[in-house]
Amino acid sequence: MQMILGNPWGLLALAGLPAVLAIHMLQRKPRRQRSSTLFLLAAAAPKNSGGPTLDRLRRSLSLWLNLLAVLLLSAVLAQPRILTERPVLRGILVLDSSVSMQASRQEVRKALEKRLAGLSEIADCEWSLLESAPEAPVLYGGGRLESLLLAIDKWSPVLPEHDPAAALRSALAAAGKDGCVIFVSDHKRSLPAGTREILVGSPLANAGFCGAGVDVDGRWQALLRNYSDAALTTAWRREIPGEPEAAFTQIILAHNETRRLEGEMPKGGRLVLRLDKDALEADNLLPLLTPKPKILKVALDADKANLEPLTRLRDSLPLIQATDDAAAADLVLSCRAPDLLREKPGLYFNAAASADSKSREVSDALHPMTANLDWRPVRVKLAALPFKPESQDQPLLWSGEKCAASLRYSRQGPQILIDAAPAAGRLLETPACLVLAGRLVEEIRRRRALPETANFDCHQKISLPYHGALVMDGKALNAERTLRAPLLPGFFSITCDQQEVLTGAAAFADARESDLRHNVSLDGSRDLESRLIQRSRQEEPLHLPGLLLALLCFVLGWAVKSREVQ
Amino acid sequence: MPSSPSAAEAGQLLAARFRLPLAGRSWRGQAGGWRGAAAGSSIEFREHRNYQAGDDLRHLDWSATARTGQPMLRVYREEVRPSVDLLIDGSGSLALDDDKEHLSRTLAEWVWQASRADGVSLMIWRLSERGCHLIPPEAFSSRELKFSGRALDYQAATLRSGAMRVVISDLLFPGEPRAWLSPLLQSAGGCLLLCPWSPAEAEPDWSGNMDLEDCEAPGTARVLVDERVMSDYRAAYLRHVALWQESCTSLGINLLRLRAGEDPATSFSAAIHQGAIAPCK
Structure with missing residues (x-):
């Protein structure tokens, strides 16, 4: 009782x-009155x-x-x-996995310890501790508050800004009608109906790196931002692996200022920019690598009439190396049908004579390769003998009712077949055609299995053309899951069959998570007690x-x- | 609504209906309009008696002498002027409130008016804490009576032998009534106590914390009054009144208590049967 x-x-x-x-x-x-009988009252009145x-x-x-x-x-x-009978509460706590929660971890612990202890006084509580990160494991399940707090101590929120709705809906479904779902975060947002929220944040000033880039020629640039409404003084330094640590350089940022830092990459190609400690640690570290992209070998296959425009096209492509060995090339620019080089990826023009006397307009076929390109200036004279189509060909351009260009995937890679001569009209001088060629080259480069060094944002998707078992920093990767850069800033490497295929640097670049000015504190679960009391026998x-x-x-x-x- | 009469008017009205109980008493003193205790020279026949040497022969009743054979003398009643000593309590309690003060002045006015109407030899004494002050009857004015400070010691007053003592006092002072009353009766030709009282004394409006200001002396008493205190006070008041009434009864003094705010004629009418007040003929 x-x-x-x-x-x-x-x-x-x-x-x-x-x-x-x-x-x-x-x-x-006291009331004041005149009296003629005080001598009679003297014996009756008490002393104060x-x-x-x-x-x-x-x-x-x-x-x-x-x-x-x-x-x-x-x-x-x-x-x-x-x-007369204690009620039972089955609650699911969903912790916001956003990296900004790192600034409020202690507050999360304190708030939950106090709140859950209060609920435990009036009900037998059964808690499940989850994260808003999709597919994250259950952090804790049970009725012991101490164990739950221990799980919170071990919890590390690292995700960028994300929508917790999916995790909350799953939790609501698991909690059922009598259960409750409490979302613990540091700022307000719209939540699925039935979700209670406990907000534990408080507005904080923060400075952090919000973007970076390194040129191929070895010059780095980084953006440093002040996420506060007042001037902020901080300090930064460069850290080069193998060299002694440099002293911090003080820097004063005006309110909301974004400052660009730049410099030369060290010879080793690795550099870390570090910011002095503040509210959020994740954006204080910026690892950078001198990128080493994949270089593609490009071969030309053209007759004299079409050699010149194809040569100009080849020379305009970035990160390529010209070769005369078409068999060893990664892609070809050809004005013949792909029958000769059956599987070689590349751009194929049809140099056969045109049946039309005048050029015709083309229109795109709503394909990603041609998306957002302006084809109105393009005029083509279609070849009299078009390329022999195959069933898996994907139309890219239409000229009237005829397919002017199509995309074909051979076993070695993608091919674009254009039923017009490169020298005809001004086809290769139109921007849309050049961009299309560039997209094809990048697609071929992406699919080419070559070692690469690059800079990424944290949690950025990575696409690798390897079919073997991938290992990131010694940890085997699940082939069914999307390959992503690490969640926290740092260097990483990916190997395939013990061959290093990617060396990367992950940089924190989520400005939404770094901005802690909108953090609030709120307890939206105050109705739980009254609901429990209503449900209990009393x-x-x-x-x-x-x-x-x-x-x-x-x-x-x-x-x-x-x-x-x- | 007619305005209430002044004390002088009220006393005059009372005197038109009621008089002091002078009749039936043996008066001696100056010649006046009242039958004296001794034989006198009035026209009212009193008795026959045997002639004694030295009697005035003008009073010889020849018819009785012839009838009895003895010289008989006609004796006539003495006509005297009664005397009244009026003692007025001049303490502040007589003016506790307007009604009580009005009543006190009315009673004094009534005694003065009634005495004048009856040709009474009146001596008026005002008793105050400074002593007894004689007020000449011809200079008396009830309006100019002062009620302040403490009283009441009448020992300094020269009370006349055989005079009727009329006292106007609320008798609200500590002490043994009999000890106070006894000297008043010495060689007195009767005694009448006119005692005005106020409902504010019998049933005061006291509750909770009270600052009670003594109407006869400077100073205030802060008293916490609750039901028990009020009950004790009521009992003490009634005991005080009863003690005075018993003492007066045992000493043969007429005590007439008159409630302030009421017409004293009512109490006077009731007192006629007791002989405390005489009706006007």
């Missing part, structure tokens, strides 16, 4: 006690031993009745209840009798007071 207060706010009525005392003291100010004020209060029956009435009314309003011993007694005391007090006045 346990006594609880159904409405603790009712205790505010106790403020009526000093009010009643004050009213009585004011009402009982405790002072007039104390005696007034001590001897006034109406005062005591009024005080008793206020006490009873407070008790009735507070709704004391005797729980008795209200004071409700009606207390109310009647309070009324009786008020009436009696009033009657006694009236008598005293008369």
Whole structure:
């Protein structure tokens, strides 16, 4: 059996006690009267031993009745209840896995410890501790508060800004009608209906790196931002592996300022920019690598008439190496049908004579390769003998009812077949055609299995053309899951069959997570107690009798007071 | 609504209906309009008696002498002027409130008016804490009576032998009534106590914390009054009144208590049967 207060706010009525005392003291100010019979009163009147004020209060029956009435009314309003059977609460706590929560971890622990302890006093609680990160494991399940807090201590939020709705819906489904789902975060957002939230953040000033880049020629640039509405002083330094640590350089950032830092990459190709400690650690580290992209070998296969435009096209492509060995090339630029080089990826033009006497307009076929390209200036004269189509060909461009260009995937890679000569019209001088060629080259580069060094954002998707078992920093990667850069800033490497295929640097670049100005503190789960009390079996011993007694005391007090006045 | 009469008017009205109980008493003293205790020279026949040497022969009743054979003398009743000593309590308690003060002045006015109407030899004494002050009847004015300070010691007053003592006092002072009353009766030709009282004394409006100001002396008493205190006070008041009434009864003094705020004629009418007040003929 346990006594609880159904409405603790009712205790505010106790403020009526000093009010009643004050009213009585004011009402009982001594009255002055003339008397001719003081000698008769002398024997009857008592002496004031405790002072007039104390005696007034001590001897006034109406005062005591009024005080008793206020006490009873407070008790009735507070709704004391005797729980004859403790309710059971099955709750799911979903922790916001956003990296900004790192700044509020201690607050999360304190808030949950206090809140859950309060709930444990009135109910038998069964908690599940989850993260908002999709597919994250359950952090804790059970009824021991100490173990739950231990799990919170071990918890590390590292995700960028993400939508917790999926995790919350799953939690709501698991909690059922009688359970509750509490989302713990540091800032407000719209949540699925039925979710309660506990916000534990407080507005904080923060500075951090929000973007970086390194040129192939070895020059780095980094953006440093002040996420506060006031000027902020911080310090930064460069750290080069194998070299002694440099001293911090102080820097003063105006409110909301974004400052660009730049410099030369060290010879080793690795550099770390470090910011002095502040509210959020994740954006204080910026690892950088001198990128080493994949270089593709490009071969030309053209007759004299078309050699010149294809040569110009090849020379305009980035990160390529010209070769005469078409068999060894990674891609070819050809003006013949791909019959000769059956599987070689590349761009194939049809140099056959055109049947049309005039050029025709083309329109794109809503393909990613041609998306957002303006084909209106392009005019083509389609070859009289078009490329032999295959069933898996994907149309890219249409000229009237005829397919002017199509995409074909051979076993070695993608091919684009254009049924027009490169020298015809000004096909290769139009921007859309050049961009299309560039997209093809990048697609071929992406699919080419070559070692690479690059800079990434944290949690950025990585696409690798390897089919073997991938291992990132010694940890085997799940082939079914999307390959992503690490969640926290740092260097990493990926090997395939013990061959290093990618060396990368992951940099934190989520400005939304770094901005801690909108953090708030709020407890949206205050209704849980009343709901639990409503669900539990209980008795209200004071409700009606207390109310009647309070009324009786008020009436009696009033009657006694009236008598005293008369 | 007619305005209430002044004390002088009220006393005059009372005197038109009621008089002091002078009749039936043996008066001696100056010649006046009242039958004296001794034989006198009035026209009212009193008795026959045997002639004694030295009697005035003008009073010889020849018819009785012839009838009895003895010289008989006609004796006529003496006509005297009654004397009244009026003692007015000049303490502040007589003016506790307006009604009581009005009543006190009315009673004094009534005694003065009634005495004048009856040709009474009146001596007026005002008793105050400074002593007894004689007020010449011709200079008396009830309006100028002062009620302040304490009283009441009448020992300094020169009370006349055989004079009727009329006292106007609320008798609200501590002490043994008999000890106070006894000297008043010495060689007195009757005694009448006119005692005005106020409801504010019998049933005061006291509750809770009170600052009670003594109407006869400077100073204030802060008293916490509750039901028990009020009950004790009521008992003490009634005991005080009863003690005075018993003492007066045992000493043969007429005590007439008159409630302030009420017409004293009512109490006077009731007192006629007791002989405390005489109706006007």
